Amino acid sequence: MIFKRSERDKAPVEPVTLKILVAGGFGVGKTTLVGAVSEIKPLRTEELLSEAGRPIDDTSGVSGKHTTTVAMDFGRITLREDLVLYVFGTPGQDRFWFLWDELATGALGAVVLADTRRLEDCFAAVDYFERRSIPFVVGVNCFEGATRYPADTVRQALDLDPGVPVVMCDARERQSVKEVLIGVVQHAMTTAAAAREPATT
Numbered sequence: 446m447i448f449k450r451s452e453r454d455k456a457p458v459e460p461v462t463l464k465i466l467v468a469g470g471f472g473v474g475k476t477t478l479v480g481a482v483s484e485i486k487p488l489r490t491e492e493l494l495s496e497a498g499r500p501i502d503d504t505s506g507v508s509g510k511h512t513t514t515v516a517m518d519f520g521r522i523t524l525r526e527d528l529v530l531y532v533f534g535t536p537g538q539d540r541f542w543f544l545w546d547e548l549a550t551g552a553l554g555a556v557v558l559a560d561t562r563r564l565e566d567c568f569a570a571v572d573y574f575e576r577r578s579i580p581f582v583v584g585v586n587c588f589e590g591a592t593r594y595p596a597d598t599v600r601q602a603l604d605l606d607p608g609v610p611v612v613m614c615d616a617r618e619r620q621s622v623k624e625v626l627i628g629v630v631q632h633a634m635t636t637a638a639a640a641r642e643p644a645t646t
């Protein structure tokens with residue numbers, strides 16, 4: 446089978462796939478975010494492993510905790526015909542998610558989800574991505590009842606570099622989450638372009 450030049454636009458496109466991480470404190474909405482945006486049923490290893498892990502994970506004394514410590518969310522979203530994002534929520538045991546270096550390898554960028562009622566919960570995620578020079582966007586998940594702060598206030602509290610985008614979002618809303626993810630892709634592209642610029646000083 447030969448492709449004719451005149452028909453090249455009809456050839457099926459092999460999409461570019463990019464990996465995006467979602468990090469942030471416990472209960473900030475990571476699982477919700479992945480679920481809201483994914484076009485496949487999000488893989489929740491938390492659920493999958495709960496049976497297998499039962500004899501190993503000693504959850505006695507932790508009421509209502511029936512899932513394993515090794516958990517992640519995984520989803521997929523097609524932004525364009527030729528651009529697919531794989532979205533990974535960092536593990537359920539939030540205190541240890543940064544041990545997940547394997548996952549960060551090859552990540553295009555990240556979302557740090559924040560809740561302004563406990564902003565300090567995302568400090569570790571911000572540190573982590575800064576240290577590894579992984580471009581990230583801060584998504585402020587606006588829970589009802591939480592005081593709304595201007596993006597600049599959040600930026601100052603998190604001590605962010607001026608170029609790091611801070612966006613308000615609702616982790617339950619597909620469109621809102623999609624905009625955050627597009628923001629990550631754009632920010633990563635801007636960062637990469639800036640890195641290619643020859644030094645001006």
Ligand SMILES: Nc1nc2c(ncn2[C@@H]2O[C@H](COP(=O)(O)OP(=O)(O)O)[C@@H](O)[C@H]2O)c(=O)[nH]1
Binds near residue numbers: 617
């Ligand atoms: N009101 C409100 N609740 C949310 C929002 N995002 C998540 N939740 C709820 O907060 C809880 C924790 O969310 P989850 O996604 O499990 O947090 P994770 O620990 O970061 O994965 C769940 O009960 C969600 O339904 C939000 O934007 N608004």
Ligand SMILES: [Mg+2]
Binds near residue numbers: 475477534537
């Ligand atoms: Mg979760």
